[in-house]
Amino acid sequence: MPEATPALKPKDFVTDQDVRWCPGCGDYSILKQVQTVMPTLGIPREDIVFISGIGCSSRFPYYMETFGMHSIHGRATAIASGLKSARPDLSVWVVTGDGDGLSIGGNHFIHLLRRNFNINLLMFNNQIYGLTKGQYSPTSEEGKVTKSTPMGSVDHPFNPIALALGAEGTFIARTMDRDPAHLKEMIRRSYDHGGTSFLEIYQNCNVFNDGAFFVYTEKDTKKAETLFVEHGKPLLFGAENEKGVRLDGFKPVVADMKDTSNSPDDLWVHDERDRVKAGILSRFFDDPATDGHFPRPFGVFYIEERFRYEDAFNEQIKQAIASNGEGDLDKLLRGRDVWEIH
Amino acid sequence: MKMIMTNFAVAKTRKFMSDNHDVLERVIIKFAGDSGDGMQLTGTQFTNTAALLGNDLSTFPDFPAEIRAPQGTLAGVSGFQLHFGSINIYSPGDACDVLVAMNAAALKVNLRELKHGGLIIVNSEGFDARNLRLAGIDKEDNPLTNGSLDNYQVIKIDITKLTRACLEESPLTTKQVDRAKNMFVLGYLYWMYNRELDNSIKFLGDKFSGKPEILDANIRVLKAGFAYGDTTETATRRFIVNPAPMPPGNYRNIMGNQATAMGLIAASRKAGLPLFYGSYPITPASDILHELSKHKNFGVRTFQAEDEIAAICTIIGASFGGQLGVTASSGPGIALKTEAMGLGVMLEIPMVIINVQRGGPSTGLPTKTEQSDLNQAILGRNGEAPMPVVAANSPADAFEAVFEACRLALEFMTPVIFLSDGFIANGAEPWRFPTTAQLKDIKIKFTTEKNDGERFLPYKRDDKLSRPWAIPGTAGLEHRIGGIEKEHETGNISYEPENHQFMVRLREDKVEKIADHIPPQELDSGPAKGKILLLGWGSTYGAIKTACIQARKEGIEVSHAQLRYIKPFPKNLGELLYNFEKVIIPEMNNGQLLQLLRSRFMIPAIGINKVKGLPFSSGEILEKLKELTSTTKEHA
Numbered sequence: 001m002p003e004a005t006p007a008l009k010p011k012d013f014v015t016d017q018d019v020r021w022c023p024g025c026g027d028y029s030i031l032k033q034v035q036t037v038m039p040t041l042g043i044p045r046e047d048i049v050f051i052s053g054i055g056c057s058s059r060f061p062y063y064m065e066t067f068g069m070h071s072i073h074g075r076a077t078a079i080a081s082g083l084k085s086a087r088p089d090l091s092v093w094v095v096t097g098d099g100d101g102l103s104i105g106g107n108h109f110i111h112l113l114r115r116n117f118n119i120n121l122l123m124f125n126n127q128i129y130g131l132t133k134g135q136y137s138p139t140s141e142e143g144k145v146t147k148s149t150p151m152g153s154v155d156h157p158f159n160p161i162a163l164a165l166g167a168e169g170t171f172i173a174r175t176m177d178r179d180p181a182h183l184k185e186m187i188r189r190s191y192d193h194g195g196t197s198f199l200e201i202y203q204n205c206n207v208f209n210d211g212a213f214f215v216y217t218e219k220d221t222k223k224a225e226t227l228f229v230e231h232g233k234p235l236l237f238g239a240e241n242e243k244g245v246r247l248d249g250f251k252p253v254v255a256d257m258k259d260t261s262n263s264p265d266d267l268w269v270h271d272e273r274d275r276v277k278a279g280i281l282s283r284f285f286d287d288p289a290t291d292g293h294f295p296r297p298f299g300v301f302y303i304e305e306r307f308r309y310e311d312a313f314n315e316q317i318k319q320a321i322a323s324n325g326e327g328d329l330d331k332l333l334r335g336r337d338v339w340e341i342h
Numbered sequence: 343m344k345m346i347m348t349n350f351a352v353a354k355t356r357k358f359m360s361d362n363h364d365v366l367e368r369v370i371i372k373f374a375g376d377s378g379d380g381m382q383l384t385g386t387q388f389t390n391t392a393a394l395l396g397n398d399l400s401t402f403p404d405f406p407a408e409i410r411a412p413q414g415t416l417a418g419v420s421g422f423q424l425h426f427g428s429i430n431i432y433s434p435g436d437a438c439d440v441l442v443a444m445n446a447a448a449l450k451v452n453l454r455e456l457k458h459g460g461l462i463i464v465n466s467e468g469f470d471a472r473n474l475r476l477a478g479i480d481k482e483d484n485p486l487t488n489g490s491l492d493n494y495q496v497i498k499i500d501i502t503k504l505t506r507a508c509l510e511e512s513p514l515t516t517k518q519v520d521r522a523k524n525m526f527v528l529g530y531l532y533w534m535y536n537r538e539l540d541n542s543i544k545f546l547g548d549k550f551s552g553k554p555e556i557l558d559a560n561i562r563v564l565k566a567g568f569a570y571g572d573t574t575e576t577a578t579r580r581f582i583v584n585p586a587p588m589p590p591g592n593y594r595n596i597m598g599n600q601a602t603a604m605g606l607i608a609a610s611r612k613a614g615l616p617l618f619y620g621s622y623p624i625t626p627a628s629d630i631l632h633e634l635s636k637h638k639n640f641g642v643r644t645f646q647a648e649d650e651i652a653a654i655c656t657i658i659g660a661s662f663g664g665q666l667g668v669t670a671s672s673g674p675g676i677a678l679k680t681e682a683m684g685l686g687v688m689l690e691i692p693m694v695i696i697n698v699q700r701g702g703p704s705t706g707l708p709t710k711t712e713q714s715d716l717n718q719a720i721l722g723r724n725g726e727a728p729m730p731v732v733a734a735n736s737p738a739d740a741f742e743a744v745f746e747a748c749r750l751a752l753e754f755m756t757p758v759i760f761l762s763d764g765f766i767a768n769g770a771e772p773w774r775f776p777t778t779a780q781l782k783d784i785k786i787k788f789t790t791e792k793n794d795g796e797r798f799l800p801y802k803r804d805d806k807l808s809r810p811w812a813i814p815g816t817a818g819l820e821h822r823i824g825g826i827e828k829e830h831e832t833g834n835i836s837y838e839p840e841n842h843q844f845m846v847r848l849r850e851d852k853v854e855k856i857a858d859h860i861p862p863q864e865l866d867s868g869p870a871k872g873k874i875l876l877l878g879w880g881s882t883y884g885a886i887k888t889a890c891i892q893a894r895k896e897g898i899e900v901s902h903a904q905l906r907y908i909k910p911f912p913k914n915l916g917e918l919l920y921n922f923e924k925v926i927i928p929e930m931n932n933g934q935l936l937q938l939l940r941s942r943f944m945i946p947a948i949g950i951n952k953v954k955g956l957p958f959s960s961g962e963i964l965e966k967l968k969e970l971t972s973t974t975k976e977h978a
């Protein structure tokens with residue numbers, strides 16, 4: 001057991017490197033909340049590792065006073081998989097973006113989720129390529145006009161939550177840069193989960209995709225357009241929680257709670273362990289500009305306990321030693337059939 | 343030279359050394375059949391028995407390209423060549439003395455490899471109308487009857503029929519019965535070469551433990567094959583191949599991929615670090631993964647990754663965490679790994695990248711051998727990204743060579759490329775295996791203290807220009823590393839022009855400095871100064887060595903050196919080369935080492951190049967050598 005380090009403060013996790021993100025970038029807020037959560041975990045700094053790939057978000061490890069690696073594009077997840085397999089004792093965090101994690105690194109992303117390492121994956125989704133100066137990403141909306149798509153993108157975007165569910169993820173959550181309290185809570189819950197935690201963070205790139213999430217993050221629309229889900233609580237949203245969601249079979253229906261014929265008892269109560277309902281919730285993904293759209297959910301969509309890769313991986317070593325004895329190199333080199341020449 | 347067997351009954355050479363026994367110095371047998379005929383197993387069994395009898399030997403399997411090529415067709419032919427003798431054997435040999443052909447296709451594919459007047463043993467059932475059609479032979483042209491084999495000795499046996507007759511009482515299905523026919527061949531050859539059945543019976547006992555009916559059937563057919571030789575007059579002569587004069591020591595038989603796996607385990611033991619092997623299945627490297635995954639009780643971690651890139655990335659993670667990270671692939675997979683190899687160069691962390699080369703480019707010839715990835719190993723990365731390159735020269739040598747690759751990686755904090763190839767990977771030879779105590783120690787020490795007053799500088803260097811290895815979990819040494827150019831010593835991101843040039847040079851110097859810590863290049867044979875040096879690298883070793891022996895017999899003065907270290911070159915290499923009037927480089931590529939040497943040492947070296955997916959025969963090298971020595975004209 002690592003010793004608790006109550007003496008650590010958020011500033012102990014700040015490095016001597018200048019933070020190089022654009023002024024106003026959503027990444028600052030995420031960095032701050034991560035640095036706020038770290039001392040509460042009770043893990044010494046030397047047992048924490050941040051690994052990133054390439055992209056704006058991937059500069060993150062350089063700003064964390066822990067062990068860290070700023071690797072290559074899309075591969076942080078694979079590197080973290082190796083590290084966690086080799087060193088289950090470490091607290092391993094991956095920082096990635098929508099391009100790094102879902103485009104070039106898409107393959108490792110899904111395999112990380114299915115293997116269920118105890119790794120925390122923070123995906124900063126800004127729906128754009130920032131570091132390469134503004135091309136559409138795999139989460140950009142259809143028709144997105146960018147430097148590489150002057151006539152609009154013809155790509156249909158990923159739904160990252162649904163993708164994570166399909167990839168057998170065991171902790172799937174969404175939060176946003178502009179709600180520090182929720183962000184902090186979700187980071188903490190990601191850590192608390194014993195398997196791979198996938199946290200999608202809506203992050204504003206104020207230089208290349210400013211306001212992509214304003215409809216969810218800004219005061220005037222936030223209440224109407226977001227649905228903060230909590231385990232055991234009914235699905236309510238709106239300025240005064242005047243709207244609810246109930247299920248008509250598998251079909252979600254928005255209910256006007258001011259209408260007294262709609263009973264709060266009929267509403268959909270969020271259950272983090274319900275995979276089918278998590279699937280339905282993940283489909284609350286339509287364009288906020290369309291009529292009859294659902295609010296965008298934030299919070300933990302789904303949790304499941306499943307064995308961890310690193311445990312099973314290292315258990316086999318123990319088993320092999322238990323049944324065959326600690327390897328004897330001389331015996332191995334000799335093999336079965338030996339002859340001697342004098 | 344006296345032989346002692348352990349684990350194996352001493353071969354009682356049959357008493358009646360009568361006039362029907364010939365003593366042979368060496369024999370080359372090619373076992374060939376449909377991929378379902380079990381010729382690889384027959385070959386391997388015959389090999390193991392020969393090894394236990396003290397013959398020196400070398401083998402080379404020739405697999406069909408497709409796993410399930412249509413039965414009976416030319417594409418489905420699987421071969422296994424064994425060269426064994428009472429003299430030292432360095433290669434699987436050139437033309438065969440004996441060809442075992444289980445069907446018409448096997449004969450058609452392999453006949454040109456047989457010596458004039460050689461012996462052919464055929465399964466006559468494999469030449470029926472159907473098999474002839476599948477082999478693309480006209481019914482009228484059945485080679486068994488049309489006289490085309492008149493210049494060979496042919497022994498026709500209806501092996502299928504005899505096997506079925508032998509197992510008449512057996513509860514096995516006809517399909518299962520037919521599968522045992524390779525044991526008939528094995529038994530028959532054991533009779534012909536005066537070998538006991540014990541070793542193979544023991545092997546079958548292990549293989550089919552728990553399947554008593556199959557075991558019983560295999561042993562019965564094996565014995566029937568032997569008895570068939572004894573009782574019929576199919577062959578009038580039997581042969582004796584005596585033990586070879588080998589340096590004293592303990593021997594076993596080993597295949598290249600197996601030796602590679604053992605070298606890795608040995609290095610991990612000697613370094614005191616767990617071996618972490620991240621890999622994605624690919625021919626012909628997968629057997630290393632299979633072998634390693636059997637030895638988890640050595641603390642071996644095998645991670646089968648989702649792709650080639652993930653495979654190398656997992657070992658970067660494991661190495662960062664303090665384990666010995668190793669990945670293996672073949673050319674196409676190595677191509678995918680190159681970006682991560684570059685990251686390894688920048689991070690300066692230890693890792694070993696194994697390339698079991700095969701025919702290229704692209705998918706190329708997956709089951710065939712080639713040496714055409716040398717350029718890829720030396721140069722195949724973006725930027726100035728130097729990495730040491732070490733090559734094995736034979737199946738058994740793979741053990742020592744990969745052990746050395748691990749040592750360099752760990753002691754110098756660098757990724758190292760280890761080159762093997764399909765020929766080494768699947769070939770086998772006797773191995774005078776070392777004891778643990780005879781192996782070099784690999785000195786590594788994790789850094790636990792700050793190295794600059796109150797600071798820890800992750801890129802501060804020692805006299806070898808190697809940097810400290812401080813693994814996560816070490817209090818006070820938290821640091822960040824990455825693929826962006828870093829500032830000297832601090833490792834912080836730096837875009838400073840002078841710093842970049844400095845770091846590029848430093849990384850190159852670091853790799854070149856390894857030359858101070860590797861043995862000087864030695865000659866394998868021949869005078870240190872003279873007219874001709876044959877310089878090889880990798881699996882051409884045996885063929886070159888054999889060619890040199892023959893050349894000297896024919897009065898051609900020639901020396902031979904085989905490179906193990908290709909980057910950096912041994913310090914004395916230039917000097918060694920300048921002592922010869924002509925340097926000739928046989929390679930299974932278009933001249934990749936040739937170019938390296940020409941540009942590095944400015945010598946007009948000459949290449950002998952073969953790119954057919956097949957290893958050199960010594961005869962090919964000898965012939966070329968004669969051609970080159972009889973003329974002064976230089977071949978580019």
Ligand code: SF4
Binds near residue numbers: 022208
């Ligand atoms: S480009 Fe966008 S995402 Fe990148 S640092 Fe600037 S604001 Fe942030």
